Each structure stands twice: as structure tokens, then as C-alpha cells.
Amino acid sequence: MTPRITLAVLAYRQAAFIDDAVKSALAQTGEPIEILLSDDASPDSTHEQMRSLATGYAGPHEVVVRRNPANLGIGAHFNEVVRAARGELIVMMAGDDLSLPDRVARVAAAWDASQQRLDLIASHLIDMDHEGRDVGIVEVDDLAQWRSLQDWAQHRPYIVGAAHAFTRRTFQRFGPLGPKVAHEDQVNLLRALCGGGAATLPVPLVRYRQGGVSDRMRAFTAEHFVARMRRSNATHVALHEQWLADARSVGEEALVENAIRREYGRELFLQALLAAPDLTGRWRATRRHRDVALGWRLRKFASLGMPAVAARIRAMQAASRTMRHGEGR
Structure with a gap:
């Protein structure tokens, strides 16, 4: 059976963090899912580490490893990942973050509770410093309070895309992102409010690393x-x-x-x-x-x-x- 949910791990130059990120994806509880590990042509060992962990995995989830032949950047990489994903609900994850074991199960339960009407589901995050120490909680806005594009136009919510899941149908309705778009979370929210709406789970489900490659450099x-x-x-x-x-x-x-x-x-x-x-x-x-x-x-x-x-x-x-x-x- 084709998994109905894809957990997509997008990575670039994250060899120092990718092992822990992938292990957190593989440790997801609940129904079998597709775990899509995607590397944006990293010049380091990110892709090889992904392949090694996938080869050694023997759990219930289906693991797919892919690599762009050339570096595409955030927006184009996002487009390729969504095209490759087979799930109807796509849970996003960065290669330097960690998903809690019940993240996908909780998101899936919220989606099902809405009769799969919601087009975007967010959650709070655990704030993690660059070295992996937890330093607090990042609370995002309750997206259920934004019921329409008119609400968005009056006041835009605070969101963090590292803890977002969205539906494939939204991408199919609006099409791929422009090649220079890097804030895919902001685009996905507007798109969701034009469709089935959005909601926030009031619990932290992602350990969100501060800094990252660009800030450290x-x-x-x-x-x-x-x-x-x-x-x-x-x-x-x-x-x-x-x-x-x-x-x-x-x-x-x-x-x-x-x-x-x-x-x-x-x-x-x-x-x-x-x-x-x-x-x-x-x-x-x-x-x-x-x-x-x-x-x-x-x-x-x-x-x-x-x-x-x-x-x-x-x-x-x-x-x-x-x-x-x-x-x-």
C-alpha cells in the first residue's frame, strides 16, 4: 500500500547533524509512513550518511533517499521533494532539526479529526541551541484563529515552517514555488487559507536548532x-x-x-x-x-x-x- 503520509527531510551541508535528524525520522511511532530523505547536492558527506542510515534500517516505514544532481536552493528543492513524495499529507523537516517520536502520529490524528479538511497543520517547537541543548519553547500562533484570507490580510500570524505539515492537493492546486522563493512556509499558509484552512497543535513536536549552516558561516x-x-x-x-x-x-x-x-x-x-x-x-x-x-x-x-x-x-x-x-x- 502507498503510505498516505510522507515525512520529508530536506538537507544541505548538514553532515554534522544529519545522523540525528534521520534517526529521529526513523523513530516515528504510529502507522507506516514514507520517509523521504532529500539532499540538495551537498559538497560534504550529508547524502552518504543518509544512504548509510537508510540501508541499515529494518523498521515499518518505507525509506527513500534522493539527491539533486545540482544544488537548487530552497524553493526548487522544495518543489522536487513534493513531486517525489507519495503521501497525501507531507510533513516537513530540516536536516539539522529533530522530530519527536510521536510527531507524525499527532499530526495525522489532527488531520483525521478534521475529516482531512485542513490543508496545513503546525505545532510549537522546542528551542535548541546550535550544540543541541534545549533552551526553551517556541510558541507559534494558533492558526485556527485565521479562518480566511481576509483574516491573514488584517494581521499575519507568527509561524515557523520547521514544524509544518501540508497537503499534496494544495501544491497541486497552486503549482510549484517560484525559483527564488525561500519562505515556503509563508506561501503554504496563504495557500491553505484559500482552501481547507490551518490549525496549530499546542504542543512542541520539533526540536528546532538555532543558527544552522548559514548563520554559523x-x-x-x-x-x-x-x-x-x-x-x-x-x-x-x-x-x-x-x-x-x-x-x-x-x-x-x-x-x-x-x-x-x-x-x-x-x-x-x-x-x-x-x-x-x-x-x-x-x-x-x-x-x-x-x-x-x-x-x-x-x-x-x-x-x-x-x-x-x-x-x-x-x-x-x-x-x-x-x-x-x-x-x-
Whole structure:
């Protein structure tokens, strides 16, 4: 029989964590499921470790290991995983996180209790530091309070996609994510609210690792600051474009466009600022985007004009956050 639920583990350059992540997936209780281990062409041993654990597994679940022939990035990797998954409910998991043993069983019970109406199910998370120590609970919003796209337009909930499950039918209805989309959880929530709705299980079911590969490799130089700003801007522009495209497909483009106008305008201004070839071009972009608050435009203009200073400020802010976190423990 084809498993009705897929637990998908998406990984990239996570050799240090992938063994524990896969073991937590294999330890799931309840009905037999498909466990799909997917590597985005990691240059380290992530894929080989996945294969080794799958080969040695003799439990009730069906384990499939796949690898992209080239690195695709978050959005395109997500698309390939959903296409490869056979379950009707897809539970997402990152390669540096851990799923509690009853995670899938609890999510499945909630889905069944809704007569499989829900299109997205979330849960709280256990906050785990980079070294694997639990440091608290991350509580997300109760998504049952968002009953429609109109509710989303009035106030967007706090969510963490590392603890999300969604239905295959939602993906089939709206299609694949755009190639630059990296915030798939934000897209899936909007899509779910256009369909069967969403809910949150008020228990932590995922141990969610802080930092990760990108944050641990962070360098606060002027070049890295600008590169980081470019990446962030590209993914946020892509997210807003995906929201608008999905809303357009269900006749709600005007509602979503009005809800995101301020933040989308900021991202379009940043896009123009980053594309400008010189100081004169950046100043022209700053003057042209009058729909964005002047003070905000001037701060971003100054940051790009003095990236080394901006990078040092960011480094001090990060150090302060790390110190406060250490004192909290």
C-alpha cells in the first residue's frame, strides 16, 4: 500500500547533524509512513550518511533517499521533494532539526479529526541551541484563529515552517514555488487559507536548532553585508510575487496587494537601490520611490553608501544577542 503520509527531510551541508535528524525520522511511532530523505547536492558527506542510515534500517516505514544532481536552493528543492513524495499529507523537516517520536502520529490524528479538511497543520517547537541543548519553547500562533484570507490580510500570524505539515492537493492546486522563493512556509499558509484552512497543535513536536549552516558561516565584512542584503531582498521580492500570483489564481489579488503594499514597496525600493551601478544611481532610486517613507529610504541609502560601518553595527548587534542569550541560560 502507498503510505498516505510522507515525512520529508530536506538537507544541505548538514553532515554534522544529519545522523540525528534521520534517526529521529526513523523513530516515528504510529502507522507506516514514507520517509523521504532529500539532499540538495551537498559538497560534504550529508547524502552518504543518509544512504548509510537508510540501508541499515529494518523498521515499518518505507525509506527513500534522493539527491539533486545540482544544488537548487530552497524553493526548487522544495518543489522536487513534493513531486517525489507519495503521501497525501507531507510533513516537513530540516536536516539539522529533530522530530519527536510521536510527531507524525499527532499530526495525522489532527488531520483525521478534521475529516482531512485542513490543508496545513503546525505545532510549537522546542528551542535548541546550535550544540543541541534545549533552551526553551517556541510558541507559534494558533492558526485556527485565521479562518480566511481576509483574516491573514488584517494581521499575519507568527509561524515557523520547521514544524509544518501540508497537503499534496494544495501544491497541486497552486503549482510549484517560484525559483527564488525561500519562505515556503509563508506561501503554504496563504495557500491553505484559500482552501481547507490551518490549525496549530499546542504542543512542541520539533526540536528546532538555532543558527544552522548559514548563520554559523556569517561574516560581518562590507562585502558579506551587501551580499546578504541582496540575497534577503531577492527572496522577499520572490515571496511577495508568489503571494500575488497565488491570490490572483483565486480572485483575491486586490486583497493581498493592499495588505502587502507597504512591505512590498520597501523591497522593490531595495531592489532598485541594489541594482544601481553607482552612488548617483542609488540617489536617483532613493528619490524616485516616494511611496516608501523618506527616513527608511535614507537609512538604506546610507547603509549601502557605508557598508563597512553597517557591517560593524550588525556584528555588534549579533554579539549583544549572543551575550544576552548566554546570560539567560
